[in-house]
Amino acid sequence: MSDLQYTYAVARIRAKENALFSGATIDQLMACKTYENCLQFLAEKGWGDADTPANAEMILAREREKTWETVRELVSDMSVFQVLDYPNLFHNLKAAIKEACTGESHSNIFYKDTVPSAEELLERVKDRDFSGLPAMMSQAAAEAYDTLLHTRDGQLCDVIIDRACLDAIHEAGKAAKSDIIRKYAESTVAVADIKIAVRAMKTAKTIDFMKRAMAECDSLSVDALAHAAMSGMDAIREYLGGTDYAEGADALAESPSAFERWCDNMIIKTIRPQKYNSFSVGPVVAYALARENEIKTVRIILSGKLNGLSDDSIRERVREMYV
Amino acid sequence: MILENLGIVYALLGAALAVLLAGSGSAIGVGIAGQAAAGVVTEDPSKFAKVLIMQLLPGTQGIYGLLVGFITLSKVGLLGGGAAAIDVQTGLLILAACLPIGIAGLISAIYQGKTSAASIGIVAKKPDQFGKAMLFPAMVETYAILALLISILSVTAIQV
Numbered sequence: 193m194s195d196l197q198y199t200y201a202v203a204r205i206r207a208k209e210n211a212l213f214s215g216a217t218i219d220q221l222m223a224c225k226t227y228e229n230c231l232q233f234l235a236e237k238g239w240g241d242a243d244t245p246a247n248a249e250m251i252l253a254r255e256r257e258k259t260w261e262t263v264r265e266l267v268s269d270m271s272v273f274q275v276l277d278y279p280n281l282f283h284n285l286k287a288a289i290k291e292a293c294t295g296e297s298h299s300n301i302f303y304k305d306t307v308p309s310a311e312e313l314l315e316r317v318k319d320r321d322f323s324g325l326p327a328m329m330s331q332a333a334a335e336a337y338d339t340l341l342h343t344r345d346g347q348l349c350d351v352i353i354d355r356a357c358l359d360a361i362h363e364a365g366k367a368a369k370s371d372i373i374r375k376y377a378e379s380t381v382a383v384a385d386i387k388i389a390v391r392a393m394k395t396a397k398t399i400d401f402m403k404r405a406m407a408e409c410d411s412l413s414v415d416a417l418a419h420a421a422m423s424g425m426d427a428i429r430e431y432l433g434g435t436d437y438a439e440g441a442d443a444l445a446e447s448p449s450a451f452e453r454w455c456d457n458m459i460i461k462t463i464r465p466q467k468y469n470s471f472s473v474g475p476v477v478a479y480a481l482a483r484e485n486e487i488k489t490v491r492i493i494l495s496g497k498l499n500g501l502s503d504d505s506i507r508e509r510v511r512e513m514y515v
Numbered sequence: 516m517i518l519e520n521l522g523i524v525y526a527l528l529g530a531a532l533a534v535l536l537a538g539s540g541s542a543i544g545v546g547i548a549g550q551a552a553a554g555v556v557t558e559d560p561s562k563f564a565k566v567l568i569m570q571l572l573p574g575t576q577g578i579y580g581l582l583v584g585f586i587t588l589s590k591v592g593l594l595g596g597g598a599a600a601i602d603v604q605t606g607l608l609i610l611a612a613c614l615p616i617g618i619a620g621l622i623s624a625i626y627q628g629k630t631s632a633a634s635i636g637i638v639a640k641k642p643d644q645f646g647k648a649m650l651f652p653a654m655v656e657t658y659a660i661l662a663l664l665i666s667i668l669s670v671t672a673i674q675v
Contacts, residue, residue, distance in 0.1 A: 196547060196629075199547055199550040199551050199554070199632050200550040200551065200553055200554040201554065202551070202554065202632075202636070203550070203551035203552070203553070203554025203555050203632065203635055203636060203639060204554035204555070204557050204558055205554075206554070206555065206635075206636040206639040206640055207554065207555050207557075207558035207559050207562075207639040207640075208558055209639075209640060210639070210640060470551070470629070470632055470633035470636050471629070471632070
């Protein structure tokens, strides 16, 4: 019966999916000549509120808020959605550790609305109260803090936290009752591992570095991927060709931005079957991810227009839409 | 004394089960479809009429159960004021005759409710496909009608 408790939510999401941007809507946005025309187009589509300033960041932030307001209204047990928030939460941890170690205070580097809040994270890190942090981050936080304090190596600190984040996502996926969260976690970790392999190969990192940065997942072998990365891009492509991520190998061959786009498209492909699911929390999770993807794509187009990028290079970065 | 009157008890139990099981199924089915309908109307009140029809589809099993219940009660004379003298064997026959609509009504109404909720999703996204959307839950109705037919035929065929 537990799937049936989302019947109202899914029906409401179905109605809301009508307002999601399709590929055609994105083409219309692309066809706008200037940045201002794009903002006007978004306003006509109901983005932002009447009192939201005509500023891309404000409009996009308001849209993100709207999505999460809807999700909170529909789902009483928000623990299902926690895993989607992990990247932001661990970003806040990184920022808190750096602020605590350097003593420099910056505003606007923290994501809001995380649990625990950015302020709480900062306070605990400053007090070196790592055991008071959630279990998934306490060990990594202590290690990253000591590393940064002793070596001043910000990158290594980031690697430790990012790895903890991927491990946390993987664990959450394995523990999740919902099929979509399991698939999302698996895709997210696998795609992150591939990204690490590609970047580490380009910057000639050691195999130990790669293994330290990559998280275990079921659809990829970290060991094989790291060894492939040591041999070069062709070896990575060859390895990926034999996995579920063969299309990623083609994207890698095309260009770095095509690969980034493929990474996001991969997540959208994972969640797309939820369009035909009438029960369970799956469609609500898919809607939240689809909105995030939509907002990201609009941000790419807006910043492309603002910076005078050619339509072709913007189009190369435009993500696939959910609907 | 008790054994003598057990026939009418079985017959009444049959009528009760027909109404109770089919009615419960319809209540669950209409409830599921109603939640989906409410979700759509929250976002788009103009679709109220269409989703209301979808919500009502799983309600028919309850009516079929009621119909079989009425026929049974009238058969055994309980509606006329005087209960017929029914032996145990006839009472059990009437009970068995009532079971198809009771059980098939219960199960089909729940599944019809789920199918209606899914079809309400079609109406939410493509209101012009209302006709097609309505056919899917209507298909489930077939099996409730078949059960109703057999229940009515059986109840009326039993000699009291």
